[in-house]
Amino acid sequence: MNLKLKKIEIIEIKNKINHYHTSRAAVIDALKIVQNRIGWVPDWGIHEVSKILNLSYSEVESIATFYSQIFRKEIGNNIIRYCDSVVCYIKGYKKIEKKLEDILKIKTGCTTIDKKFTLLPVCCIGNCDKAPTFMVNKELYSNVKTTSIKKILGLYI
Amino acid sequence: MKRNILLPDTHPLTWRNRKDKKPVWIDEYRNKNGYVSLEKIFYENFSPEYIINLIKNSGLKGRGGAGFLTGLKWSLLNDVNDDKQRYLICNADEMEPGTYKDRFLMERIPHLLIEGIIISAFALQVSIAYIFLRGEYFKSENFLNRSITEAYENNYLGKNILNSNFTLNLYVHSGAGRYICGEETALINSLEGNRPNPRLKPPFPASIGLWGQPTCVNNVETLCNIPAIILYGNDWYNNLSNGENSAGTKLMGFSGQVNNPGIWELPFGITARELLEDYAQGMRKGFILKSWQPGGASTDFLLEKHLDVKMDFDSIKKIGSRLGTALCMAVDSNINMVALVLNIEEFFSRESCGLCTPCRSGLPWIVNILKNIYKKNGKLKDIQYLEDLCITLGPGKTVCALAPGAIEPLQSALKYFRHEFEQLIQNK
Numbered sequence: 410m411n412l413k414l415k416k417i418e419i420i421e422i423k424n425k426i427n428h429y430h431t432s433r434a435a436v437i438d439a440l441k442i443v444q445n446r447i448g449w450v451p452d453w454g455i456h457e458v459s460k461i462l463n464l465s466y467s468e469v470e471s472i473a474t475f476y477s478q479i480f481r482k483e484i485g486n487n488i489i490r491y492c493d494s495v496v497c498y499i500k501g502y503k504k505i506e507k508k509l510e511d512i513l514k515i516k517t518g519c520t521t522i523d524k525k526f527t528l529l530p531v532c533c534i535g536n537c538d539k540a541p542t543f544m545v546n547k548e549l550y551s552n553v554k555t556t557s558i559k560k561i562l563g564l565y566i
Numbered sequence: 567m568k569r570n571i572l573l574p575d576t577h578p579l580t581w582r583n584r585k586d587k588k589p590v591w592i593d594e595y596r597n598k599n600g601y602v603s604l605e606k607i608f609y610e611n612f613s614p615e616y617i618i619n620l621i622k623n624s625g626l627k628g629r630g631g632a633g634f635l636t637g638l639k640w641s642l643l644n645d646v647n648d649d650k651q652r653y654l655i656c657n658a659d660e661m662e663p664g665t666y667k668d669r670f671l672m673e674r675i676p677h678l679l680i681e682g683i684i685i686s687a688f689a690l691q692v693s694i695a696y697i698f699l700r701g702e703y704f705k706s707e708n709f710l711n712r713s714i715t716e717a718y719e720n721n722y723l724g725k726n727i728l729n730s731n732f733t734l735n736l737y738v739h740s741g742a743g744r745y746i747c748g749e750e751t752a753l754i755n756s757l758e759g760n761r762p763n764p765r766l767k768p769p770f771p772a773s774i775g776l777w778g779q780p781t782c783v784n785n786v787e788t789l790c791n792i793p794a795i796i797l798y799g800n801d802w803y804n805n806l807s808n809g810e811n812s813a814g815t816k817l818m819g820f821s822g823q824v825n826n827p828g829i830w831e832l833p834f835g836i837t838a839r840e841l842l843e844d845y846a847q848g849m850r851k852g853f854i855l856k857s858w859q860p861g862g863a864s865t866d867f868l869l870e871k872h873l874d875v876k877m878d879f880d881s882i883k884k885i886g887s888r889l890g891t892a893l894c895m896a897v898d899s900n901i902n903m904v905a906l907v908l909n910i911e912e913f914f915s916r917e918s919c920g921l922c923t924p925c926r927s928g929l930p931w932i933v934n935i936l937k938n939i940y941k942k943n944g945k946l947k948d949i950q951y952l953e954d955l956c957i958t959l960g961p962g963k964t965v966c967a968l969a970p971g972a973i974e975p976l977q978s979a980l981k982y983f984r985h986e987f988e989q990l991i992q993n994k
Binding site for chain 1: 651660661662663664665666668669700701702703704705737739740741742743744745756757758759760761762776777819821822823827828829859863893895896897898901905906909910913916917
């Protein structure tokens with residue numbers, strides 16, 4: 410594992426800095442660039458980002474740990490985010506959650522042993538007229554039925 | 567089912583939308599009068615003051631939920647008479663449970679938002695604008711970035727827009743997932759790269775905002791209304807509405823166990839019953855309406871008897887709730903209100919930034935009490951504790967509106983469905 414950012418990643422971060430009045434504002438972008446490479450942000454990524462943006466390690470860490478979309482521990486190749494908000498509750502997300510947990514044999518918040526999937530809840534993803542809903546990576550699935558989940562996950566194996 | 571015939575002068579937000587639900591890119595947008603409003607302000611030499619007055623007189627209110635007059639918000643920025651760098655931020659951090667209107671606009675008609683931002687930036691004399699986009703809205707991000715590139719290529723963005731002296735750069739700032747970032751001062755902190763704790767107001771962002779400079783924060787839907795007001799005028803906009811003290815149209819919807827869940831652009835003043843029965847086509851077979859929320863998880867529950875209320879800011883307020891985002895949710899009689907409120911409070915508890923003690927400690931406390939009641943381990947005095955917490959977390963006790971919003975569904979559930987709490991406590 411390369412414990413340093415690649416040149417192209419540094420250029421990408423510096424381009425983002427140009428959008429803002431201060432380099433600090435690019436911290437989320439920079440963390441996402443680190444995350445894009447391996448799916449999560451290890452300690453060396455926090456160090457690298459803090460050096461480029463001229464922030465302390467703890468300042469970057471406090472941002473990284475605040476947001477739900479920045480991962481500070483290793484995750485699976487595919488992230489499943491099921492909506493657990495109020496409309497999906499009414500439309501039966503609990504059944505979807507249980508089915509996902511049963512198929513993957515993990516609890517929410519965990520990664521499968523083969524590292525293929527990480528299962529997470531997400532706040533309302535703005536798809537309420539097609540609830541219940543979940544996302545796999547960047548793909549949104551609507552009006553999900555428990556019977557169709559296995560087939561959907563099969564697309565990512 | 568009522569047919570919603572989309573016309574430019576009755577449906578300024580949605581008349582251009584394609585039936586195949588694909589986005590309207592720049593050529594099609596221009597063929598459908600796109601960027602005509604922007605051209606108009608330059609060719610007819612509209613001054614920023616003139617535009618601000620036009621928006622003020624149109625009665626347009628912010629569509630993010632609070633319903634503050636947009637023109638008034640803009641004029642606060644213009645009271646700051648100096649040559650400081652000013653910023654416009656489009657709040658696209660849509661995360662209120664039950665709300666899907668900004669995603670709808672950004673994924674169907676992204677250029678409408680961009681045109682609204684450019685005109686607003688001209689009125690506010692802003693040269694840098696940001697769209698603060700929810701991190702999980704990947705499709706919106708792609709569509710906005712493509713549309714922004716198209717706008718730059720056609721001289722609607724960048725230096726000397728349409729050969730005027732006006733220059734604007736627009737960037738998409740993608741967030742990383744926290745509800746609190748939708749609060750305007752937390753959003754500013756987040757954009758600056760700080761922890762997104764809300765800031766105390768005053769000072770308001772209009773005087774001290776992004777990087778200490780005058781800043782205006784407007785919601786996606788608010789900004790999408792601007793081009794049509796420029797084109798047709800403030801009187802037209804005012805007359806669109808049948809609502810009380812609310813001008814124009816609004817994206818409204820109904821979700822839950824209804825036959826046709828969806829989103830429609832409708833004039834203020836339509837009743838919630840019309841929305842439910844004529845557009846959402848009523849409750850599904852086997853489901854009876856027990857309660858409904860008018861505009862997101864942070865609004866008070868209402869009952870079937872309230873359905874004849876007009877969907878506008880003042881009328882909904884009069885019956886004890888808030889219009890919020892006007893995306894209604896039907897609660898059917900199969901749903902236990904304690905369990906539903908528990909779901910809502912778990913959301914708010916998870917999303918508290920932890921800055922203020924009532925919110926940081928109070929919300930988990932509410933969650934624990936509700937869990938106990940739902941598991942039939944509650945005591946009658948728990949209801950009193952919940953009522954006390956509704957006061958402790960109420961308006962004025964915290965820096966931002968997260969906690970006061972969080973207790974609205976709880977207090978209304980206790981008001982209308984107290985018997986469901988008591989049943990779970992007494993029938994062990």
